[in-house]
Amino acid sequence: MTLTQRAEPHDPPESDALLSxxxxxxxxxxxxxxxxxxxxxxxxxxxxxxALAIVGESGSGKSVTVRSVLRLLPRTARTPSGEAWFHGxxxxxxxxxxxxRIRGRNIGMVFQNAAEAMNPTLTLERQLTEHLLWHGIxxxxxxxxxxxxxxxxxxIPEPERRIRVYPFQLxxxxxxxxxxxxxxxxxxxxxxxxxxxxxxxxxxxRQILDLLVGLKDRGTGVIMITHDLGVARYFCDQAVVMYAxxxxxxxxxxxxxxxxxxxxxxxxxxxxxxxxxQERPLLPIPGSPPDLAHRPAGCAFHPRCAQAESxxxxxxxxxxxxxxxxxAACWKAETGR
Amino acid sequence: MSDSSRxxxxxxxxxxxxxxxxxxxVQAVRGVTLSVRRxxTVGVVGESGSGKSTLARLIMGxxxxxxxxxxxxxxxxxxxxxxxxxxxxxxxxxVFQNPFGSLLPHYSAVANVIEPLRLHGIGSKSSxxxxxxxxxxxxxxxxxxxxxxxxQFSGGQQQRIAIARTLALEPELLVCDEPTSxxxxxxxxxxxxxxxELQQRLxxxxxxxxxxxxxxxxxxxxxxxxxHGKVVEEGPTAQIFDAPQxxxxxxxxxxxxxxTA
Numbered sequence: 001m002t003l004t005q006r007a008e009p010h011d012p013p014e015s016d017a018l019l020s021x022x023x024x025x026x027x028x029x030x031x032x033x034x035x036x037x038x039x040x041x042x043x044x045x046x047x048x049x050x051a052l053a054i055v056g057e058s059g060s061g062k063s064v065t066v067r068s069v070l071r072l073l074p075r076t077a078r079t080p081s082g083e084a085w086f087h088g089x090x091x092x093x094x095x096x097x098x099x100x101r102i103r104g105r106n107i108g109m110v111f112q113n114a115a116e117a118m119n120p121t122l123t124l125e126r127q128l129t130e131h132l133l134w135h136g137i138x139x140x141x142x143x144x145x146x147x148x149x150x151x152x153x154x155x156i157p158e159p160e161r162r163i164r165v166y167p168f169q170l171x172x173x174x175x176x177x178x179x180x181x182x183x184x185x186x187x188x189x190x191x192x193x194x195x196x197x198x199x200x201x202x203x204x205x206r207q208i209l210d211l212l213v214g215l216k217d218r219g220t221g222v223i224m225i226t227h228d229l230g231v232a233r234y235f236c237d238q239a240v241v242m243y244a245x246x247x248x249x250x251x252x253x254x255x256x257x258x259x260x261x262x263x264x265x266x267x268x269x270x271x272x273x274x275x276x277x278q279e280r281p282l283l284p285i286p287g288s289p290p291d292l293a294h295r296p297a298g299c300a301f302h303p304r305c306a307q308a309e310s311x312x313x314x315x316x317x318x319x320x321x322x323x324x325x326x327x328a329a330c331w332k333a334e335t336g337r
Numbered sequence: 338m339s340d341s342s343r344x345x346x347x348x349x350x351x352x353x354x355x356x357x358x359x360x361x362x363v364q365a366v367r368g369v370t371l372s373v374r375r376x377x378t379v380g381v382v383g384e385s386g387s388g389k390s391t392l393a394r395l396i397m398g399x400x401x402x403x404x405x406x407x408x409x410x411x412x413x414x415x416x417x418x419x420x421x422x423x424x425x426x427x428x429x430x431x432v433f434q435n436p437f438g439s440l441l442p443h444y445s446a447v448a449n450v451i452e453p454l455r456l457h458g459i460g461s462k463s464s465x466x467x468x469x470x471x472x473x474x475x476x477x478x479x480x481x482x483x484x485x486x487x488x489q490f491s492g493g494q495q496q497r498i499a500i501a502r503t504l505a506l507e508p509e510l511l512v513c514d515e516p517t518s519x520x521x522x523x524x525x526x527x528x529x530x531x532x533x534e535l536q537q538r539l540x541x542x543x544x545x546x547x548x549x550x551x552x553x554x555x556x557x558x559x560x561x562x563x564x565h566g567k568v569v570e571e572g573p574t575a576q577i578f579d580a581p582q583x584x585x586x587x588x589x590x591x592x593x594x595x596x597t598a
Contacts, residue, residue, distance in 0.1 A: 057521035172385065201384035201548060206592040227522060230594030258598055271526035273551040274596045275578065282555070284526035288491045 017045035017085075018221040019069070019190055024082035024092075026061075026068045035078060036292055038064045040245040042082075044238075046190065051212075051222040053236035053253060055229065055268070057289050061245040062225045066192050068092075070107065071099045086190065104131040108183030112195040114175040118167040124151065124178055125163045131186045150181040154211055173204035180211060184220075191215065194225045209235050229272055233257055241265050244290050244300035247319060249333075251326040261322060261333040263305045299330065307332060345408075346542045347396060347429075347510055348372045352405035354391050365391040367566035368405070373510065378536060378543040380557030380574065382550055382589070388566040389546045393514050396544060397431055398422070409510070427457055430503035434515035436495035440487040446473060446498045447483040453505045472501040476531060493524035500531065504539070511536070512544045517552065529555065550593055554578055562586045 024042040027035040039061045046052045054062045067073050068080040069091060084091040087106065091099065103109070111117040119127060128147035132138050138146065144163075151159035154177040167175055176196065183191060193212070197205040212235060216222060226232055232239055232253050239257075240250040241264065249262040260266045270283030287304045290296055296303050298314035305313065312331050319327040320334055354366040366388045373379045381389050394400045396407055398414040407414045409425060417425055433439040440449050450469035454460060460468060470480050476497040478490075487495055496516060503511060513532065517525040533556060536543055547553050553560055554574060561571040562583065570583035581587045 057523060202550070202592040203384065203588055206594070209594075228594075229522075229596040233596060234594045254598065257596060268522060269596065271523045272596050273526070273529065273549070273555055275551045275554055275590065275593045276595070277551065277597070278555045282526045282530050284530055285523035286527075288493060288524065289521070 015045060018048045019046040019223075020083070020085040021045075021065075021069060022083040022085075024065065024068055024080055024084065026064055026073065026080040027078045028074075028076050029078060030076075030293075033293070038077075038245050038292060039068060039080070042240075042242070042245075042247055044240050044247070044250065046221045046223055047237075048189070048221050049216055049219045050238065051216055051224055051236040053232035053239040054223060054225045054242060055227065055232055055239055056242035057227060059244075059289050059292070060242040062242055063194055065242070066194060066223055066225060070103060070109065070192065071096065072103075101135070104188075105135045105137070105186050106188050106190065108186065108188035108191045110176075110180055110183050110191065110193040110196045112198050114172070114179040114199075115167065117179060118175065118182075120167055123164055123166055127167075128163070128178075128182050128185050131182070135186065137186060146185055147181075150185040151178065153184070154178070154181045155207060156181070173200050173207075176200055176204070176208060177211070180208065184215065189219075189221060191220050191222045193222060195227070196224070197231060198226075198228070205231070229257060229268065230274065241268070244295055245292060246300070246329065247327075248301065248317075248330070249326075249328040250319070251328075255326065261326070261328040262301075262330050263307050263332075264301045265328075267304070267306075344375050345372045346375050346410060347544075348408040349392070349396055350406050350408065352392070352395050352402045352407060354388075354395055354400065355403045364566050366395065369563075369566075369568050371396075371561055371568065371571070373542050373544055375509070375542055376540050377559065378545055378557045380553035380560040381544060381546045381563060382548065382553050382560060383563035384548060384589075387563040389548075389563055390514055392563070393431070393512050393544060393546055397429055397512055398426070399431075423457075427506045428508055429510040429512065430506065430508040432496075432500055432503055432511065432513040432516045434518050436492060436499045436519075437487055439499050440495060440502075442487050445484045445486055446478060446490065449487070449498060450502045450505055453502060457506060459506075469501070469505065472504055473498065475504070475535070476501045477527075491524070493520050493527060496520065496524075496528055497531070500528075500535070504535070507539075508541070510542045510544070512546075514546045515548070516545075518547070518549070525552075532556065550578075550589065562589070 022043045024039055026039040027037050029035050042065055044052060056062050069084045080092055082092060125147060128150060129143035132143040132146060148159045148163055151163060156162050156174060156177055170178060197208050212222060224236055236253045239253040240247045243264050249265045260269055267285035271285055285304050290300055299317045302308040302313040317329040317331060319329045321327050322334060349369055349371045351368050351370050352366055353368055356363045356365055369392055383389050395402050401415060447469045450472055451465045454465045470483055473483055478494060478497050517528050520528060545553060545556050557574050560574050560577040561568045564585045570586045581590055
């Protein structure tokens with residue numbers, strides 16, 4: 001289905017990252033209009049045993065970014081361009097047939113709403129053993145053993161009995177754990193989690209994150225999409241902040257949150273409420289995120305930016321390196337103002 | 338305490354709500370007693386399924402209590418009928434989690450705000466429109482967009498329109514059920530700032546339901562913590578957050594993940 005449009009074969013980057021995404025672009029076709037560019041030149045690395053947070057508001061392109069890498073885009077999307085190196089292969093140049101051999105086996109996926117992501121008509125046993133059997137990883141009886149073990153690992157009590165139930169017979173928190181078990185049963189090297197704790201309560205959130213910390217410790221690389229900066233700080237080593245389809249800032253998570261450099265990151269922090277921070281005045285970002293069909297010229301954030309007073313803000317902003325590990329797409333970022 | 342001398346606007350007195358389901362009875366609210374004084378904001382926190390939203394509907398009189406009673410300005414909601422109930426309902430309004438679901442999709446923004454005024458026969462056709470536009474302006478929706486339909490607004494703007502509509506009848510009590518949970522953080526901050534400002538300016542009494550402890554800490558004077566249909570702890574906000582007594586409250590607070598170091 002996919003045609004590789006490159007004239008010459010290309011080589012993987014020299015970095016030893018588990019996943020290296022370079023210059024990812026994804027466009028959606030529209031009727032009687034130019035294609036809509038939803039992801040616009042995104043690059044990042046995910047290391048083994050580390051977690052990367054992708055932070056941003058709805059419509060910023062977070063989910064489309066990971067779905068591009070997974071090649072799980074709707075039919076209205078064009079095949080993404082750029083590179084996504086994983087185990088020495090560029091995922092963006094593979095056919096859907098080849099991708100099917102990787103998804104579920106080498107890359108696990110956890111979505112926000114387990115009730116929608118699981119098949120309501122199949123028992124947990126069917127859903128947990130499916131990956132193992134389909135990929136030919138093991139036989140039926142071993143698959144069942146591994147599925148029971150995976151359910152136990154995610155803290156589901158009585159896994160031997162629970163494996164026979166249907167998703168609707170579990171509470172939301174238990175269902176979310178079952179989905180993580182489903183993603184982990186094949187021991188994938190990379191786990192992609194799209195808002196995995198948004199629909200669960202704080203105490204369950206903490207348990208699920210601690211579960212994922214255990215996976216990280218065993219060497220699994222994780223991409224976590226989240227809008228919750230507390231979750232990012234707790235779980236993720238690195239973070240990229242997306243706005244209007246582009247990365248506007250990237251840094252180790254604690255540095256990003258302690259000393260944000262891009263005005264949008266500062267705005268996100270000023271907007272967040274946290275326990276114990278009730279005396280700090282709320283500083284909402286005015287306006288709303290841009291409609292991508294009418295992307296503001298230059299820095300897409302400048303119409304909402306409190307610090308945009310220079311004509312330079314109406315020019316395109318490239319990511320500028322700040323030290324070894326950080327970058328921000330704002331000409332003011334270098335000076336830290 | 339000087340607060341206790343203030344007049345109680347709404348009082349839930351040992352209310353219980355039991356739903357009958359094919360799988361048996363579910364006790365959503367089990368013997369809750371809660372008062373809201375005039376001008377006060379009471380936060381209700383707890384996990385999903387703890388009975389927060391059911392309690393809100395009982396307080397609003399949208400569902401009858403299985404036992405116990407709700408007194409609004411000393412009147413038992415279950416004994417008030419017909420026109421009297423309608424007049425009483427004017428004094429209490431609700432803001433829901435999903436703003437789109439609570440607006441009429443085939444009515445423009447301004448028509449949505451006019452509707453409660455029309456139903457209660459307030460003003461003339463032209464004065465109603467003028468008042469609705471004024472209300473939209475109060476919540477930060479420009480007159481310029483008043484004739485657009487709900488789908489043409491973002492989620493945050495829709496919630497502003499829904500809030501303008503609740504204010505149309507100049508209620509004394511506002512019940513907010515997770516009003517910012519479906520919104521992005523930058524928009525959540527805008528709506529929280531708006532609610533805090535309106536509450537102060539209009540002297541509204543407020544029940545604020547949320548699973549987000551930080552939001553409740555910011556807005557509430559007092560907090561009730563719910564678990565399995567019961568209020569396990571209740572008190573002034575600072576006391577609940579600084580020195581939680583109940584193990585469940587302690588557990589909730591210890592699961593909070595800080596954003597700043």
